[in-house]
Amino acid sequence: MKERYSSNLAFNDILFNALLGFVTLFILVLVLINPITKQGDIPAYAEIMIILEWDGQVSDDIDIWVMGPGMEFPLSFQNKTSGFMHLERDDLGSTSDTIMVAGVPKIIRINREVVNMRGIMPGDYFINVHIYGKYPTDKPTLFTVSLVDINPYKEVIHIQEYATKKGEIFKMPAFTVDNEGNISDIFISDMVIPRVNSGSSVTIPSPRETRPSPGGAR
Numbered sequence: 001m002k003e004r005y006s007s008n009l010a011f012n013d014i015l016f017n018a019l020l021g022f023v024t025l026f027i028l029v030l031v032l033i034n035p036i037t038k039q040g041d042i043p044a045y046a047e048i049m050i051i052l053e054w055d056g057q058v059s060d061d062i063d064i065w066v067m068g069p070g071m072e073f074p075l076s077f078q079n080k081t082s083g084f085m086h087l088e089r090d091d092l093g094s095t096s097d098t099i100m101v102a103g104v105p106k107i108i109r110i111n112r113e114v115v116n117m118r119g120i121m122p123g124d125y126f127i128n129v130h131i132y133g134k135y136p137t138d139k140p141t142l143f144t145v146s147l148v149d150i151n152p153y154k155e156v157i158h159i160q161e162y163a164t165k166k167g168e169i170f171k172m173p174a175f176t177v178d179n180e181g182n183i184s185d186i187f188i189s190d191m192v193i194p195r196v197n198s199g200s201s202v203t204i205p206s207p208r209e210t211r212p213s214p215g216g217a218r
Contacts, residue, residue, distance in 0.1 A: 047150035061133035069123025084119035
């Protein structure tokens with residue numbers, strides 16, 4: 001009985017090794033049929049972020065607006081996705097800082113709007129900041145706008161301004177993206193993207209109005 005047991009064990013080892021060899025050959029055949037993608041075959045893409053931040057303790061509602069090449073309407077709280085660009089969040093100030101975690105309210109004192117651009121869309125980009133709501137009205141609010149090129153990481157623009165009243169529009173420096181997805185130029189622009197009435201209501205311009213001036217409705 002012991003000899004028969006030993007013979008079966010040896011046979012199982014041979015069978016296992018044969019199966020292992022077959023699997024190895026199968027994997028090698030798959031690799032030869034489908035060669036590993038070369039780095040040059042991977043589509044290039046750009047990663048650019050525009051970050052608007054302001055005092056997390058205030059209730060000011062500050063909006064970022066971006067107009068880029070080929071965009072029918074500007075990117076804003078009204079139009080959060082356009083082409084390769086996406087607005088991550090429409091931050092309403094401290095009034096939107098409360099979230100529910102496991103049924104318990106938590107307050108996160110961060111006021112921030114982030115625009116991400118993934119993909120190469122060459123051309124000029126224009127940035128405006130609109131003060132949609134100002135609370136309290138008698139105290140300036142410091143805010144910053146940063147333009148960040150992710151690959152490789154580089155902060156191209158970092159500007160600080162003070163919001164003093166409801167309805168203000170700040171024209172930030174514009175920038176150019178080249179065919180390789182790089183930020184190739186920074187320049188001053190007079191373009192006003194949102195159209196604002198006597199309050200702080202805003203309407204987006206029609207596709208034909210590339211340089212609207214204040215005086216509309218949200």
